[in-house]
Amino acid sequence: MPEIGTPPLPPEPKSLNDWTLFQNRAEFKTAEFFYIKNQMPAGQIYHLLDLWDIIAGDPETIGSTFVPIILRSDKTTVSVATGNNEYYPLYLLIGNVHNNVRRAHRDALVVIGFLAMPKTTKKHADDPKFRKFCRQLFHSSLSRILASLQPGMSKPDIAKFRDGHFWRVIYGLGPYIADYEEQVLLACIVRFWCPRCCSHRDNLDATSVLRCREYHEALFEVGTYGELWTEFGIVADLIPFTNNFPRADIHETMAPDILHQVIKGAFKDHLVDWVEKYLVLTHGRTEADRILDDIDHRIVAVASFSGLRRFLQGRGFKQWMGDDSKALMKVYIPAIEGHVPTEVVRTFRALLEFCYLVRQNTITERTLDEIQDAVSRFHQYREVFKTSGVIPMFSLPRQHSLMHYAHVIRLFGAPNGLCSSITESKHIKAVKEPWRRSSKYKALGQMLVTNQYLSQLAAARVDFESHGMLKGTCLSAELEALGMLDNPDVPNDEDPNDPPPNQASNLEDGDDLMIDHGPTVLQAHTRLARTVPSCTETKRARSVLALADELHLPSLPALIRRFLYEQTRPDNTLDALSSYLRVLSYDVPLAACPRYEGKVSVFNSACSRFHAPSDLSGIGGMRVEHIRSCPMWRNEFSCHDCVFVNTGSDTEGIRGLDVARVRAFFSFNYAGTVYPCAIVCWFDVIGGSPDPETGMWVVRPAYYANHAPTHTIIHAVEIASADTIYCAAHLIPIYSNQFLPLDITLHVSYDAFRAYYVNKYVDHHTFEIAS
Known part of the structure; x- marks a missing residue:
């Protein structure tokens, strides 16, 4: 029995083969992938494990990596003016790629073929025999295109992975992305029936058993062609392409399609x-x-x-x-x-x-x-x-x-x-642009070559970047090779903010919205614009008093003094439970607050960078949006956006945020410290829960007792954990049952109404924080 105060014995050295809780390293890495990196739902984990149990049942496949093949086919038109040219591309990606890579429109999705589209005369276009021929040709074409993968679905194939190692791989057909019309074609069913369950077309929402290959084959044994068509919605004389591949059932492989469904x-x-x-x-x-x-x-x-x-x-x-x-x-x-x-x-x-x-x-x-x-x-x-x-x-x-x-x-x-919107954007790079670059005569072969070259270029870029071969400029590389470069730290000839080649920007209406390709950072960060607008061009104020006059805000000098009082207090602590953090300094006489009426730099916008993986974002899930506050936007009217302000509360969602409207972004230097700031006016949240009809929170402009709007100066960038801008917010007026006056436009939307909805539907990130 050791005496009291005796230091503990050092821990026994751990064996490098001790994977306690796990059998080996592979089992640990698998669990880490499922539950931390990919965060799979339990049902998906069980489904994948079941597939591995099936594969492991064959001694030849033990230890192999399972690679699900995801497919998507979709017709697209490249030109209407020159004869309605249509193509039917077939896309492929593998299920081992993370979701963020797929959605960031990198090169995970590739074209592997173009399906045939038979033509005939108008007389025979509606002939049942011709329609049956087109349907079966579709399935036969898929079987033929995928035939090269079929041997690797039963016996392991040797493939080189990105880490440079060779692995034994077993392929399998995974989700097939398709809209309803194509799901009907894939499942070999009658239109207006469900491709996934056996509910009758007249009452689809009734509870019914799920379709499967075994169930259909059992019906083929006892039912006639007409009975299967009318009672079960099955086209009995078609054979799905999945019947030619192991572990494949077309009714299970069809993925949900958010865009079309x-x-x-x-x-x-x-x-x-x-x-x-x-x-x-x-x-x-x-x-x-x-x-x-x-x-x-x-x-x-x-x-x-x-x-x-x-x-x-x-x-x-x-x-x-x-x-x-x-x-x-x-x-x-x-x-x-x-x-x-x-x-x-x-x-x-x-x-x-x-x-x-x-x-x-x-x-x-x-x-x-x-x-x-x-x-x-x-x-x-x-x-x-x-x-x-x-x-x-x-x-x-x-x-x-x-x-x-x-x-x-x-x-x-x-x-x-797995949504079809991924391939909708791929149509541009893989089909439409290659077609425009072709001679337009027998263009398909030229398009295939173009896609092959694009894939090779993309692979070469990844290889060259991984070896550090694209650093610096072409000139610096040549000078370094000749031994004539003294300083190797030269700027790169590529803009790091440019999107990777072949990546869709998906910007709507030309608005300032972009994805960020940097690493994941969970804490939001806002910064002011890089440049100050020219005084002669925009006539922005250059001093405190001039800015007060521009904004018609006589109280601005006093607001700056109270802001400085809060920032210069040695025991500066912010009360996150206060409705407005800014009111704390109002108990202090103005004479006790520091004075500043000197120069200011006014900015027309700021940008917020935050983690929003559910929206269009980079590999790390980062997104950048611009917040505008300028006297003239698009040469029309002033624009002053609304924002969510971090109150420092631990409460998640909108209960831990305030809503405000930015009157101006500016910065100034006081006692050697630069303060990037925003002048905001506040909104009060009405009620303790969202509106029961719309599901959106309701806010109204906040006023002092003298009916003046509540203005405050806050940090525009992340300096403290509270009282800073988080990201942009969008408000929509509550129109009620009144007809809108004709003189109300989007430029006065934030000035003409008494109450607003916090629009949680404006993007997916806002939906998650404002629900």
């Missing part, structure tokens, strides 16, 4: 159209058109926001693109509120919440419960469209697909890495 399908093609039909049935054509014009006006009057597409004519345009539907989702609920029943608003809310939940980068079991709750509420509130006579029944395949998302997410993980 939810955004363009359930939202735009269904609910938006139903709103117009409801208004016509309820008010008649003339009054309905008047209401629709007001809805369009409300949409046009929404304030600008980085990445938010502007609808200059409302939503009344002929050709809808996927980005148009995404943009309309962000502003549509406040636009219709007051013109439609509460049940309609709640229907849209449930659908939008479903869409944003399944679009999240990380989905947990709690998220799956929220997804199921959103589906239940959607089914409950959409009944208003049936009881009002807008639609007789809801047996719609794309709406019905919402019921399968939770199951498919458990199989394949977060759907945002």
